Amino acid sequence: MKIETKCLHEGYERKNGDPGALPIVQSTTYVFDSTQHIADLFDMPTECMYSRFANPTVDAVEKKIAALEGGVGAMCTTSGQAASLLSVLNLCKAGDSILAVSSLYGGTINLFAFSLKKLGIECIFVDPEADDAALEAAIRPDTRLVFGETLANPALNVFDIERFAKFAHAHRIPLIVDNTFPTPILCRPFEFGADIVVHSTTKYMDGHALQGGGVIVDSGKFDWANGNFPDFTEPDESYHGVVYTQAFGNMAYIIKARMQLMRDFGCYPAANSAFLLNLGLETLAVRMERYCKNALTVAEFLRTRTEDVESIAYPGLPGDKYYERAKKYLPDGCSGVISFSIKGGRERATRFMDALQLASREVHVADIRTCVLHPASMTHRQLTDEQLVAAGIDAGMIRLSVGLENVDDIIADLEQAFGA
C-alpha cells in the first residue's frame, strides 16, 4: 500500500461483522479463560492485559503509525515530552550521557539539559553543522545515543539524518530522531538510517488541536546485542529474568519500553485519545499536502515584504540555507511552519502579532487553523541569549503556523498586520 492508503487502512483490522470505524474500547482490563493464558501473556505480550500499558484502540493506532514510519512497532504516550523521555530512559541510566544537536524544540532542551541531569544523565549539545572533529570530540565512552530533530521547531533547519546516523553507528549507538513537523508523510527517517523515531502527535498527526499525545517508533534494525547495552542482553530482574534481545528479537527496544518503562511510569493514553488521534491520521496525507502548498505561497509573499521582513526560514523556499538538503529529506514539502524575523526586533514583532485578526496567538503549532507564537518570550523564554542563538532563534522571530484556510485570506491578514 502507498502511504495515503496506509493512513486509512493500517492498524485496525476489520473482520466479518466488525464496526467499520475504529471502536473505542473503554475498559481498564480484559478477561481470559485460563490463568495459564495470562501467565503466557507475561512472557509474550501479544494481547492487551491492563490499560496502564496496553489498550486495543491505542494498539490499532500504534500499528498504523509503525506502518507509516516503516517500523516494526510503536508505543503511544500521553505527550510528545513523555515519548522523548522514555525513548532516552529506555537506553540510559544515571552515569550515562547522551549527545543531542542544539537546534531542538525548547521543551526537549529543558528535558535534556535540566530534568535528565537531575536523574544523573548528562546531555552534551553539539552544533548540528559541527565538523567531524567536533562531533568526535563530543562523544564519550558513556554516550548511549544521538538525538536530533528532522525539521527543528522553530529554527526550521533540516537535520542531516544520514550523516548523524553514520556517526552514531560508527560508535555503535543509535540515532533517535524527533520527526514531529514532517510527519511520515514528508519524511521517514528510518530510510536514512535513523533507529528510533519519536513524535509529538499533538501537532499535525492529531491535526485539529484536540488531543495531546506522543509516540515512539522502533525501526527494528539496531543491534542491541553489540555489547553496549547490557540492559538488553542481561536478565531483567523486574520482569522475571527476561533477556529482551533473546525473548523479543528485533522488537526488543519497543517491548522493553512498554513492559519495563510504561509498566512502571504509566503515561499511557486513554482509548478516547487514540480514537481522536486516529481521525487525524486518516486525513494526514491530504492535509500535509495542503499545508505545504499554503506555506510555500505565504513564504513567497513574505519574501516580497523586504521593507518589513529581516529574514525567513522555510527550507522549501529557493535560496533558503537548507533548500538543497530539504530536496533530499523533504522532497514533497516542508510542512506548514515558517519562521521569520521582523525588522525592529521584539517590540515590532509583538505589535505585528497583536494586529493579526485571522491568525490566532496561541501556544500551539501545526494546528488546522493559522496561528502564531513568539518563541523568545514564550516556548524558549527560559533560554539564555547564547542558547537562543544556538537554537537558531532571535528576539524578532515569529513562528507562523500556516493552516488550511484559503491562502488568500491568510496573506490578506498578514498584509493588514504589516500595515498596522
Ligand SMILES: *Cc1c(COP(=O)(O)O)cnc(C)c1O
Ligand atoms: C510540541 C513538540 C514536542 C513536545 O510535544 P508535547 O506533545 O507538547 O509534549 C516535542 N517535539 C517537537 C518538535 C514539538 O513540536
